[in-house]
Structures are given as structure tokens and as C-alpha cells.
Amino acid sequence: MSQIHIKQGRIIDPTNNINRIGCVYIADGKIVSVTNQPAGFKPDITINAHDQIVCPGFIDLSTRLRQPGQSRKATFSSETVAAASSGVTTMCLQPDTSPIIDTPAVAELVKELSEKANYPQIFPIAALTRKLEGTELSSMLSLKQAGCIAVGNANQPVKNLLILRRAMEYAASHDLLVMFRPSDYWLGNSGCAHEGAVATRYGLPGIPEEAETIALAQCLELAELTGCRVHFGQLSCKRSVIKIHQAKKYGMKVSADVAIHQLHLTENDIIPFDSNYHVLPPFRTEADKQYLRQGLVSGTINSICSDHQPHDIDAKLGAFPETESGVSSLETLLPLMLKLVSQRSITLEQGIASLSENPARVLHINSGALTVGFAADVCIFDPELEWQINSDNWKSQGLNTPFWGQIMTGRVIHTLQAGKIIHCLEKLG
Amino acid sequence: MTDNLQLNSEGKLKHFLTIEGLNKSLLTEILDIAESFIGMNDQQIKKVPLLRGKTIVNLFFENSTRTRTTFELAAKRLSADVLSMSISTSSTSKGESLLDTIRNLEAMFVDMFVVRHGISGAAHFIAQQTAPHISVINAGDGQHAHPTQAMLDMFTIRQIKKNFSNLRVAIIGDILHSRVARSQIQALNTLGAAEIRVIAPKTLLPSHVESLGVNVSHNLTAGLKDIDVIIMLRLQKERMSSALLPSESEYFKCFGLTEDKLKIAKPDAIVMHPGPINRGVEIDSKVADGPQSVILKQVSNGIAIRMAIMAMAMQKQGVM
Numbered sequence: 060m061s062q063i064h065i066k067q068g069r070i071i072d073p074t075n076n077i078n079r080i081g082c083v084y085i086a087d088g089k090i091v092s093v094t095n096q097p098a099g100f101k102p103d104i105t106i107n108a109h110d111q112i113v114c115p116g117f118i119d120l121s122t123r124l125r126q127p128g129q130s131r132k133a134t135f136s137s138e139t140v141a142a143a144s145s146g147v148t149t150m151c152l153q154p155d156t157s158p159i160i161d162t163p164a165v166a167e168l169v170k171e172l173s174e175k176a177n178y179p180q181i182f183p184i185a186a187l188t189r190k191l192e193g194t195e196l197s198s199m200l201s202l203k204q205a206g207c208i209a210v211g212n213a214n215q216p217v218k219n220l221l222i223l224r225r226a227m228e229y230a231a232s233h234d235l236l237v238m239f240r241p242s243d244y245w246l247g248n249s250g251c252a253h254e255g256a257v258a259t260r261y262g263l264p265g266i267p268e269e270a271e272t273i274a275l276a277q278c279l280e281l282a283e284l285t286g287c288r289v290h291f292g293q294l295s296c297k298r299s300v301i302k303i304h305q306a307k308k309y310g311m312k313v314s315a316d317v318a319i320h321q322l323h324l325t326e327n328d329i330i331p332f333d334s335n336y337h338v339l340p341p342f343r344t345e346a347d348k349q350y351l352r353q354g355l356v357s358g359t360i361n362s363i364c365s366d367h368q369p370h371d372i373d374a375k376l377g378a379f380p381e382t383e384s385g386v387s388s389l390e391t392l393l394p395l396m397l398k399l400v401s402q403r404s405i406t407l408e409q410g411i412a413s414l415s416e417n418p419a420r421v422l423h424i425n426s427g428a429l430t431v432g433f434a435a436d437v438c439i440f441d442p443e444l445e446w447q448i449n450s451d452n453w454k455s456q457g458l459n460t461p462f463w464g465q466i467m468t469g470r471v472i473h474t475l476q477a478g479k480i481i482h483c484l485e486k487l488g
Numbered sequence: 489m490t491d492n493l494q495l496n497s498e499g500k501l502k503h504f505l506t507i508e509g510l511n512k513s514l515l516t517e518i519l520d521i522a523e524s525f526i527g528m529n530d531q532q533i534k535k536v537p538l539l540r541g542k543t544i545v546n547l548f549f550e551n552s553t554r555t556r557t558t559f560e561l562a563a564k565r566l567s568a569d570v571l572s573m574s575i576s577t578s579s580t581s582k583g584e585s586l587l588d589t590i591r592n593l594e595a596m597f598v599d600m601f602v603v604r605h606g607i608s609g610a611a612h613f614i615a616q617q618t619a620p621h622i623s624v625i626n627a628g629d630g631q632h633a634h635p636t637q638a639m640l641d642m643f644t645i646r647q648i649k650k651n652f653s654n655l656r657v658a659i660i661g662d663i664l665h666s667r668v669a670r671s672q673i674q675a676l677n678t679l680g681a682a683e684i685r686v687i688a689p690k691t692l693l694p695s696h697v698e699s700l701g702v703n704v705s706h707n708l709t710a711g712l713k714d715i716d717v718i719i720m721l722r723l724q725k726e727r728m729s730s731a732l733l734p735s736e737s738e739y740f741k742c743f744g745l746t747e748d749k750l751k752i753a754k755p756d757a758i759v760m761h762p763g764p765i766n767r768g769v770e771i772d773s774k775v776a777d778g779p780q781s782v783i784l785k786q787v788s789n790g791i792a793i794r795m796a797i798m799a800m801a802m803q804k805q806g807v808m
Contacts, residue, residue, distance in 0.1 A: 256699035260508075262608040262631030262667055265695060332609035376587055376617075378610040380630070 061103035062086045063478060064096075068108025068439060072115060073412035074428035083113055085435040088478030093429050104480070106473055108439050112407075115415035115427050116148025116179075116436030116474060117392065120238070120316050121292050122367040123385075124181075126172055127165070128157025133369035133456040138389070139178035141454035143482035145389045146414075146438030146471040147365075148179050149426055151238075154186040155213035161186035161197045163205035170206050178481050180436075182208035182422070184238055187226050193217035196226055200233050208422055209290070211238035214339065218244055220277065227287040236422070238290045241274035241299070242266075242340065251380045253341040257326040264380060266341055268296040275299050279306050282313060290421055291315040293366050295340035297350035304359040314421045315359065317351050318366035319395045320386055322404075324348075324461065334375040334382035335461045352404040355413060362418040363410075365392045369457020387457030390448070394467035397442055401468070407442075435478040444470040493615055501800045503615045503624040506633040507674035515678055519643050521796035522789070528565065529788065538799050539568035542599040546572040547589075548627070549605040554763050554787060555627050555637070559602050562794035571598075586610065587617055594619050600798065601625070608632035608667075623801040625794075631667050637762050638671035640793040642679060644786050645717055648758055652679040656714055658753075659702075660687045660743060661721030661770055664694050664732075668762045669721060677701045687711035688743065691732040708743050712752040720745055720761045723770050736769050746772045750780065758782050 065083040070093060072078075077093065084092040084100055091097050119142070125133040142150055152169060154160035160169060160183050173181035185202035187210045189195040199210055210230050217223040230237050247270040252258040254265025275291060279302065282289040291303065294317050303315045320338065325345050329336040336342065354360035368385025375382050396410045405413075419427025426436055446452055447466050474482035494509060496502045501514065528534050544563045548556055556572060563570040575589065590601070600623045603611045608630030615624040628634040642652075649655055657676055663669045663686050676684050684702045686693065697704060705711035712718070727733050745759065759771075759781045767773045776783060 254695045256696040259694040259696050260670070260700065262629075262633065262670055264608075264631075267695070332612045373585070377585070378605065378607040378613045378629070380607050380609065 061478070062100060063435070063475070063480075064100070064102035064105045065113055065437065065439065066105055066107050066109070068111045068113035070113045070429065071408060071411050072429040073408050074115075074416045075430060077429070078408060083429060083437065085437075085475070085478045088435055090429050090431050090433050090435050092431060106439065111439050111441050111472060113437060113439050114411045115429055116438045116476065117146045117414040118149040118418035118422070118427050119147050119367070119389070119392070120151050120290070120362060120364040120418050120421065121153060121318070122150045122365060122389070123153050123155070123369070125369060126156065127168060132371045132374065135172045135176040137454070137456040138367070138369060139173070139176040141389045142179045143474045143476070144454050144471060144484070145392050146440060146474050147389060147392070148436035148438070148474065148476045149424070150179055150181055151208060151422070152181060152183045153213045154184050154211060155191060155215070159186050159191055160184070160202070160207065161189050161191070163198070163201045166202055166205035166207050179476055182206070184208065185210045187212040187230070187237065188217060188222065191215040193219065193222060196229055199230055199235055203233060203235055208424075209236040209238050214240060214242070216242065216244035220281070223278075224281050224285060227281050227285040227289075231285050231287040234288070236288050236290055238292055239274075239278050240292045240340075241271050241278060243270045243274040246270035246273060251337055251341065251384070252329070253326045253343045255326050255344060257329060261331050268298060268343060268347070271296055271340055272298045272302060275302050279311070279313065282311060288312045292364065293318045293321070293340060294351065294360065295321055296343050296347045300350050300354035300359055303354070304357070307359065314361045315354075316362040316364045316418070316421075317355065317360050318388070319363050319392050320366075320388055320461070322348065322351055322355070322363070322399060323395055328461075332379045333461070334377065334379050335386070335459050335463070337375075337379055337382050337384045338386055339384040352399065356405055356409060361413070361421055363392070363396060363413045364418070365389045367455075369455050370459045372458070375459050385459070386461065387455045387459045389455060390453060391460060391462055391467065393440060393471060394469040397469035435475055437473075437475040438471060439473040440469060440471045442469050444468070446470050493612065500803060501797070504635055504797050504801055505611045505615055505624065505626045507635050507638055507671050507678065508633075510678065512678050512680070515639070515642070515675060518639055518793070518796050518800065519646055521800065522639075522643050522792040525792040525795045526789070529791070534565050535567055536565065537567045539563065539566035539802060542568045542802060543597065544568045544570050544600045544602060544798070545593055545598045546570065546602045546627075547593070547604070548572070548574050549603075549610070550628070552604055552627070554790070555604065558787070558790040559627060559794050562791050562798060565791065566795055566799060568798075586613070590614055590618055594622065598622065600802065602627050604628045606630055625797060625801060628667055631665050631670070633671045634667040635671045636790070636794055636797055637668050638675040639797065640786060640790045641672055641719070641760060641762070642675050643789045643793050644760065644782055645758070647785070647789070648782065649716060652676065652681045655681045655716045656683040656685070657681055657717040657719065658685045658687055658711055658715045659719045659721065660708065660711075660745065662692045662723055662727060663688050663697060663721070664692045665724065666721050670700070672719065673700050673702055685711055685715070689733070692727070708749055709752060712749060715753040716757055718745065718750070718753055718757055718759045720759065720765075720771050722762065722764060723766055740769055744768075744770055744772060745775050747774050747778070750775055760786060763787065
């Protein structure tokens with residue numbers, strides 16, 4: 060396998076506490092040095108990273124590639140290209156595919172699809188309950204053995220707390236991480252917007268923040284009871300951050316993430332009835348947004364995910380409440396993270412850590428760092444390169460982003476996955 | 489977006505989707521034009537040729553008698569050709585999307601859609617998607633807006649009270665689910681009413697309701713003091729089954745408008761209701777049929793207001 064020399068970039072590797080201009084040396088798919096050129100190193104490829112940032116490849120804890128079952132929305136081949144062009148080298152797949160990832164056969168099918176796509180590393184998340192129905196346990200151990208990295212119930216509720224308790228106990232027995240997007244089914248009341256002034260004005264069914272905080276509190280209690288390792292995904296409000304903070308202070312094994320768009324948009328940004336703003340959990344208030352940002356700084360929120368949900372055009376064509384929720388968000392992950400840096404909400408090191416080191420720790424995988432001996436998953440980006448979100452630049456099959464047409468700052472130039480170049484921006488600008 | 493979508497480049501009405509984004513002078517213009525149509529009701533020939541040769545489609549995805557009939561009459565009095573379609577949700581669930589329904593009707597060369605739909609934002613969506621020469625009038629969308637109802641209410645209030653500046657208006661009942669209330673509140677605020685009070689139990693009020701520019705009361709007796717205009721809202725039976733209220737009788741006891749309660753308001757207060765009324769649930773028959781009630785006047789005025797709005801929305805095609 061080839062030897063690659065990444066030359067003269069600013070290396071930022073939070074795990075190893077590196078932030079300096081230097082070179083990264085890769086051989087046989089692994090990092091071999093980030094200091095001096097190893098003896099006998101003869102690069103087949105040299106990448107000039109001058110004025111660019113060299114950091115660990117991004118690890119995305121929540122994505123949907125829509126296969127199997129919904130290839131009219133997106134496919135592995137379209138979305139892995141989008142991921143690679145966004146610096147993402149590892150992604151977790153939510154189990155709500157069709158069929159649902161609740162049997163080893165489906166998990167293996169997903170693995171097969173990802174190997175064919177031959178791009179970022181893909182970890183399926185297995186269904187916590189059979190068919191995500193919240194009534195029977197899935198075969199978690201077999202699913203783990205088939206390559207699933209965690210279990211979760213995607214957006215479906217487990218209404219019966221006794222079943223949730225047993226599912227968490229069973230997951231804990233096999234040291235499986237349980238990933239939740241906390242949302243109480245009844246309080247959510249089929250809403251589509253934050254229960255607040257904007258939803259009231261436009262007559263949109265609201266979702267109170269308590270739908271999230273109460274479900275979160277219940278899961279925390281059950282995590283305590285069962286000793287289960289729990290990760291809360293896509294948090295949306297201030298009081299969730301406070302609850303996670305308290306749980307961590309108390310010594311609990313919990314972690315949390317936030318979707319990138321939740322750190323930028325609020326209920327007031329919603330253009331009335333524009334279905335591209337229809338997202339679950341809904342965009343909440345300015346105070347919630349600021350608290351989510353602070354949670355990231357304090358480490359209460361471990362990581363940022365894309366919560367990528369590409370849709371076909373028809374899914375978003377309709378009256379707002381009737382449309383499907385979700386944003387196609389892989390490709391805005393880096394520029395929106397950099398926007399947090401330019402707005403001085405977080406440092407660049409924190410931003411990179413929240414996309415690499417921290418999610419790797421959540422998943423207990425040897426990745427997310429430029430440590431010698433690790434697989435060479437590397438993202439090289441130009442933090443100042445401007446680009447417009449339009450059909451020339453957009454790779455995902457899902458065009459559903461509220462940022463369409465906007466100018467973004469920061470673009471990935473090269474992505475390496477286990478030492479293989481999986482993305483190279485051909486034409487700059 | 490809201491104002492751009494409703495108005496053309498000259499600031500004239502193109503669609504009529506919501507009161508939001510329309511200024512006082514435009515609302516007053518609607519009322520004035522409706523005024524000019526009101527005399528027609530007494531004429532032998534109740535027709536003007538303003539929309540002759542135009543095709544208007546009433547597209548009702550939700551049941552309605554009053555609104556649909558007055559829209560139909562209004563269109564006919566403007567000499568338009570009218571097609572009224574009741575599309576139950578079951579026929580759309582056969583597979584044809586809302587957009588396909590619209591596209592098919594567009595292909596039949598219509599000039600205007602009057603739309604009622606159970607989902608908030610449906611009229612906006614149709615206005616965004618439809619061909620540029622077609623006007624869309626919102627006849628009620630979900631819990632969002634019912635602007636022609638609000639305007640006919642404003643018309644009725646102005647007829648009796650002359651102006652809005654000193655008026656205290658109480659809106660009583662199920663504000664949470666009411667598109668009528670939302671549009672009335674916006675219209676009253678735009679026209680400069682002195683105070684708007686919403687009176688309801690907490691279960692029937694949306695969160696942050698004060699942000700709409702209203703005062704809130706949970707007590708009918710206290711809330712009716714000094715009120716000039718009382719607007720009662722219909723209480724749907726299903727509010728009981730969804731645990732928003734314990735019973736009709738308890739609701740009537742707390743929030744039903746009786747003759748005794750009416751005495752708390754100003755002696756010349758008027759009583760309004762968008763209909764259909766639930767006698768003995770939100771309003772006592774004696775009040776509904778009493779001297780202070782203007783409920784049937786509202787219905788009559790609905791024709792003139794809808795004529796005015798339809799004619800104005802078509803003015804880009806040179807009808808006015």
C-alpha cells in the first residue's frame with residue numbers, strides 16, 4: 060500500500076494535544092509519524108496542505124443513508140460521496156431503514172452495501188426493540204456480532220418503561236451502548252414545531268421542551284437502575300443540557316450530542332411554512348441555542364453530529380405539518396462548525412474534538428486521532444475557502460437544507476480513510 | 489415571505505392567505521369596497537359583471553356550509569363561473585397529493601382557488617406552487633388563519649361601532665384550535681382596537697398567547713367587564729374526548745354566555761359568533777337570538793366581504 064506525505068499543514072489533533080504546522084506520514088493505511096520523517100519513508104503521494112488544517116477524520120454519530128428501502132431519497136453511493144467530501148470518515152447509521160436493522164441479516168446487508176460503496180467506515184446502530192415497536196427486545200448480541208456498534212430506537216418511542224428497563228438491562232449485559240433521541244410520545248402530541256410564540260402565531264402543532272426533558276429524565280433514572288451506558292442524541296433545549304450536566308457531575312456514564320443545525324437556528328429563523336425547517340426535535344429559542352453552545356464548551360455535550368436526513372423532493376412538498384422532518388446536513392457540518400468558531404462560541408480545537416476525538420470516545424473506538432498506529436483517517440480542509448450551496452457543489456441526493464443558496468466558509472480539500480484518498484476537491488472555488 | 493406572497497409588486501392584493509403582513513389601509517380598503525357591495529343585497533338583480541368569464545374553484549378539503557355557500561354566492565354575484573369541490577381526506581389518501589390535485593385543476597384553466605384545508609399552511613403552499621396568474625384565497629387552513637371570516641367580523645363591528653380605536657373586544661372559548669381567533673386578533677390589532685382579551689381555561693389557550701398582543705383571563709365574569717364586543721368561539725365536541733375539558737355542562741357553567749353574564753359587559757355590547765353555534769354549550773339560546781346578537785348579520789356580511797376580496801385579488805387581471 061502506498062505511502063503518503065501530508066506536507067506543511069496546521070495539524071490539529073486534540074487527543075494528542077497537537078496544534079502546530081508540520082507533516083503527517085502515512086504508510087500501509089496507518090499513521091506512522093506526525094513529527095519526523097521515518098527512516099526509509101518514500102512517499103508515493105505528497106499532499107501539500109499549506110494554509111490548510113490537517114485533523115482527524117470526522118465521526119458522525121447519527122446519519123441516515125436511506126438504504127435499504129428508500130433509495131428514492133438517497134443511496135449509499137450518493138451519501139458516502141457526500142460524507143467523504145465533508146471530511147467524514149466514520150458514520151453511525153440509524154436503524155429505521157426498511158427493513159429495520161433488527162436482525163443480523165439486515166445488519167450484514169448494510170455492511171455489504173457499505174463495503175461496496177468503499178468509502179467511509181459505516182457502523183449500523185441496531186434496533187433496541189424488534190421492528191422498533193417498543194414491545195419486544197431485539198437480538199442485541201447477535202446484532203453486535205454482526206457489526207452493530209450500539210442499539211437505539213431511532214425516533215420511535217418505547218412507551219412502556221418496564222420494557223425500556225429490560226432492554227437497557229439486556230444491553231448493559233452485553234456492554235452495548237444505548238443511543239436515545241429523548242422524546243415523550245404523548246407530550247410530543249404529533250407536533251411539528253417548538254411550542255412557543257412562533258408555533259402559536261402560525262397555528263402549528265407544538266412540541267414542548269418537556270417532551271424531551273421528561274423522556275431524558277426517565278432514561279437517566281433507568282440508566283442509574285440498570286448500569287447501562289447511555290448516549291443522548293440531538294438534544295434541543297437548555298434544560299436537557301442542565302440534566303446531562305447534573306448526571307455527569309453525579310458520575311454517571313452518559314454522553315450527549317447535538318445536531319449541527321440546532322446550534323445555528325431557532326424558532327424565529329423558521330420561514331413560515333418552509334418545510335426545509337421542519338426538523339425533529341424542532342428548532343427552539345435563542346436561549347436554548349446559546350445553552351447548547353455552552354454545553355459544547357463545558358464538555359457537557361460531547362459531540363456534534365450531522366443528523367443527516369436526506370429526502371426526495373416530494374417528501375418536502377406539502378403543507379408544513381404534513382411534510383417529513385429532517386435536514387440533509389452532512390455537507391454543512393464543517394462550515395457550520397467553523398461558523399461557531401468565527402462567532403467565538405467555541406475554539407477550533409473544541410470544534411474538531413467534538414467531531415473526532417469525542418465521538419470516538421463515545422463509541423469506544425480507536426479512531427478520531429492522529430495517533431501513531433491508528434488507521435489514517437484524516438480530514439484536510441481550507442478554513443477560509445468560500446463556496447456556495449448549489450447544485451454544482453452539492454453531493455447529497457437530498458437537497459433539503461435550509462441553507463440552500465447560502466455562501467459557506469470552509470471546505471474539505473482531501474479526505475483519507477485508512478490511508479486511502481476518498482475525496483479530493485478537484486477544482487478549487 | 490408572507491407579505492411578498494400575498495401582494496404583487498405594486499403592493500396590491502394577489503392572494504389572500506392571512507391578515508399578517510397586511511397594513512391598516514389595505515384592510516380598510518377591503519372594508520370600504522365591501523361596503524359598496526352591501527346595497528346589492530336589496531336589489532332585484534344581485535349581480536355585477538366584475539368577474540365575468542373568470543373561473544373560480546372552491547376547493548374544500550374540510551366540511552363547511554356557511555363559508556362555502558357565501559363564497560359561492562359571492563362569486564356568482566360577481567358573475568364568475570364557480571365550481572365547488574368537496575374533497576374528503578379519504579380521496580386524497582387514495583394517492584393523489586395536494587399538489588397533483590392543484591396541477592390537474594390548473595390544467596382546466598381556472599383563475600382562482602378558494603381553499604379550505606385542515607392543515608396549517610396549506611393555502612400558503614398552494615399559493616407558492618400554483619401558476620402565477622392564479623389567485624388563492626384562504627377559506628381556513630388548520631389552526632392558522634381564516635382571514636375572510638376575520639374581515640367579515642371587522643366589517644360587522646365597524647357597521648355598528650363605527651371605529652375601532654376605543655373598542656375592547658373579548659374572544660371567548662377554544663383559542664388553541666381556532667384559526668378564526670388568530671386572524672381576528674391580527675385584524676383587531678392592525679385596525680387599532682384598544683384591547684383584546686382572550687378568555688378561556690388554560691387547556692384551550694396556546695402557549696405564549698400574550699405574544700399575539702392580547703390580555704388573558706381564565707374567568708368569564710372578570711373578563712367581560714367594560715367589553716364592547718363579545719366574540720364567542722365554537723367548542724368542538726372532540727375537546728372532551730381529548731381531555732381538554734371535563735364536560736359540556738361544566739364548560740357552559742364557566743364560559744357559556746348567558747343573559748346574566750352578558751350584563752357584565754357594556755350595555756351596548758354586541759355578541760358575535762363565527763358559527764355554527766352550539767346552543768347551550770358556549771352560548772345560551774336567549775343570548776344567541778337576543779337583541780345584542782349580530783350573528784346573522786355576520787353571515788349576510790360574509791357575502792359582501794368575500795366579493796370585495798375576490799374582486800381585489802383579481803384586479804391584476806384588470807377587473808377593477
